[in-house]
Amino acid sequence: MWLRLRQLALVANKLSPVIDELRTVFGLEVGYRDPGVKVFGLENALLPVGSQFIEIVAPIQPNTAGGRYLERRGGDGGYMVITQCDDHAPRKRRVAELGIRKVMEEDSPGYCAMQLHPRDTGGSFLEIDFQPGGEAPDGPWAPAGKNWKQAVRTEVVKAITAAEIQSPDRNALAARWSEIVEIPLTQDARGNPTLQLENAKLRFVDATDGRGEGLGGIELAVVDRKRLLAAAEKIHRRISDDQVMIAGIRFTFA
Incomplete structure (x- = not known):
């Protein structure tokens, strides 16, 4: 069985400013806006990064799950890790065996989803x-x-190579996710527990920014680092030669 990292969702107080910064720094374009998320009190935009996606959701009414998440984590930041599998049935059985509740489930001829x-x-x-x-x-x-695919732009970045999930107890969290997805843990060069998916890594790191557990970082395969850093510098998002900060997310470069 394979498992791919296909989409990472961020949550923001306002949608347009984050879209503008992702366009400016990474050269990305909006490929789709899903009218269906309105039933959850949200608006969204998906920007393809090669064949993967960064999604931004933002609340458009009070008392939404996204709005509460913003409050809990102290502002804009990571929200969801969305993977694609080659066979849904064994994944569903595994989740049932572990007694994991589902927030959302869809089983239709055109798409099957399971949000844990x-x-x-x-x-x-x-x-x-x-x-x-x-x-x-x-x-x-x-x-x-x-x-x-009409919106794919790869002049600056071409793929998502890793997602960083931060936790006060990275090892326990990594072990739990390994148990769920049935992929053995390895370690990166810094000793962080890591899950190797088919096209990217899930890296579990210490939470050091005071925001607690959550999706804290995204690693991108960069085509034009000079252009990226110059654009980030211009809008005051450059942290170092290896990192920019947008929507509360640490973007690093492979």
């Missing part, structure tokens, strides 16, 4: 989805609509 309760997984929202006919890495992806 973060109180049972720890870290952040973890979603395991299945796309019929989506075996190829750049295959269809229902959450991004049908025409997302």
